[in-house]
Amino acid sequence: MRDERDDTVHDSDPDTDAAGGLKAKVMPLVEKVKGSRPVRAFQRYLRASGPILASGLAYQALFAVFAGLFVGFAVFGTIVAGNIGLREAVIGVISDSVPGLIDNGDGNGAISPDVLMNARVYGGIGVIALIGLLVTALGFLNAARGATRQLFDLPPAPENFLKARLRDLGLAAGFGVLIIVSAVLSVVGTQATDFLLDLVGIDDSTLARVLGRIVTLSIMFAVDAVALAALFRILSEVRIPWRHLREGVLIGAAGLGGLKIAGGLLLGGASSNPLIASFAVILGLLIWFNFVCQVILITGAWIATSVKDDDIILDEAVFAARLEAARALVREHGMGDEEDEDARGGIFARLKRRLSRR
Numbered sequence: 353m354r355d356e357r358d359d360t361v362h363d364s365d366p367d368t369d370a371a372g373g374l375k376a377k378v379m380p381l382v383e384k385v386k387g388s389r390p391v392r393a394f395q396r397y398l399r400a401s402g403p404i405l406a407s408g409l410a411y412q413a414l415f416a417v418f419a420g421l422f423v424g425f426a427v428f429g430t431i432v433a434g435n436i437g438l439r440e441a442v443i444g445v446i447s448d449s450v451p452g453l454i455d456n457g458d459g460n461g462a463i464s465p466d467v468l469m470n471a472r473v474y475g476g477i478g479v480i481a482l483i484g485l486l487v488t489a490l491g492f493l494n495a496a497r498g499a500t501r502q503l504f505d506l507p508p509a510p511e512n513f514l515k516a517r518l519r520d521l522g523l524a525a526g527f528g529v530l531i532i533v534s535a536v537l538s539v540v541g542t543q544a545t546d547f548l549l550d551l552v553g554i555d556d557s558t559l560a561r562v563l564g565r566i567v568t569l570s571i572m573f574a575v576d577a578v579a580l581a582a583l584f585r586i587l588s589e590v591r592i593p594w595r596h597l598r599e600g601v602l603i604g605a606a607g608l609g610g611l612k613i614a615g616g617l618l619l620g621g622a623s624s625n626p627l628i629a630s631f632a633v634i635l636g637l638l639i640w641f642n643f644v645c646q647v648i649l650i651t652g653a654w655i656a657t658s659v660k661d662d663d664i665i666l667d668e669a670v671f672a673a674r675l676e677a678a679r680a681l682v683r684e685h686g687m688g689d690e691e692d693e694d695a696r697g698g699i700f701a702r703l704k705r706r707l708s709r710r
Contacts, residue, residue, distance in 0.1 A: 397653035410641035419485035541567035604651030
């Protein structure tokens, strides 16, 4: 007589099998996504307290921009005042770069163009504005330098105080000149577009506006890329290989361009809230600068991640100091100079590889 236990069929739960099969298929995909560069770059950004750093930078940028606008137009206002086209182009470039900063006639801007054109640096107000520009601009640039080096896991750069401040002022002045150059290129590009359309017999104003907008956005993309490259390579004093820098700043410039295109939508959310209507413009600008600073820092995290993937040492002195500290730590835990030399070399090799990936 056969044992009834032999006839028992131990069937597995079909739901459990299905869940296990789904997990087996999904987990490799999850691991692949977690190992992708965008995810690892964003994780680096979060580990470096990127959102907090961006908030601090946005706060400083808000005041630096107002002081820079006042002094910049006071100095260069006489240059652009006699050329209506250039003046409108400069104001247009600034408006496109920072939506909501300059009033374009709808009453939503923080500053009137007429106020900017009448700005002067003479007298006590001018002196106060110059001092404010120096303090806010240098503070923003110094904070941006520290935040960027933190993303690359580097300590503050050893520097001569006076030399560093002069370099920062030169970068700030260079950015102002870059705005004027981009405005000139925008005027030239728009006029060239109109000339070519007239040459081929097309007088469609809509097409002209679209092409003009494309020219303006292309120029602004180039300006953003140059500014980001200067920030990461010169201001932060990080010797980033050009291949990694080029890839990162192009991605960052594209991100900033997308923000500028959607700037009206971003600022509209603040201005539509009745609880903050009295200071909606300032709050909108603060939100805008926060987004911009986050894009800049995420770009830095992307570059730092790509550099790490290629095991590139950005600062030999910092790497050597960390390696020596690691060796001292190993010696402190009882491993002598002559004891187990092979194992000691293996530890140092692993430490060196780990440090090179930081």
